[in-house]
């Protein structure tokens with residue numbers, strides 16, 4: 001490889017590095033949590049947020065939960081030490097299933113974006129997501145279904 005070609009290749013690599021880094025930090029793997037249902041609550045163990053590898057425990061930012069009561073998954077998002085929000089992953093514009101990543105929910109159909117509390121950030125959607133009240137009891141997160 002000649003000098004000019006080498007510098008061009010390295011330059012392109014350096015330009016791409018911040019983008020690759022941003023992409024990797026926004027890519028948290030999708031995990032469907034196990035849950036149970038009791039009365040009108042979906043129950044998710046807090047341990048579903050744990051990732052145990054060898055002797056190290058890290059924590060997921062969010063998990064998805066499926067329930068027969070809703071046509072779309074619910075995203076349970078950790079927003080604070082003991083705070084979780086639960087939002088239905090159904091876009092309020094025309095009903096596409098949302099993606100989660102980079103601290104937002106985004107719609108692959110027409111580009112709407114929502115924050116992790118279900119609020120609209122970017123249209124065309126003009127209504128917030130359906131959300132569910134959450135509470136913590138005995139090492140479990142309870143999602144109150146309506």
Ligand code: FES
Pocket residue numbers: 091092093094095096107108109110111112123124125
């Ligand atoms: S269905 Fe989500 S933006 Fe249109």
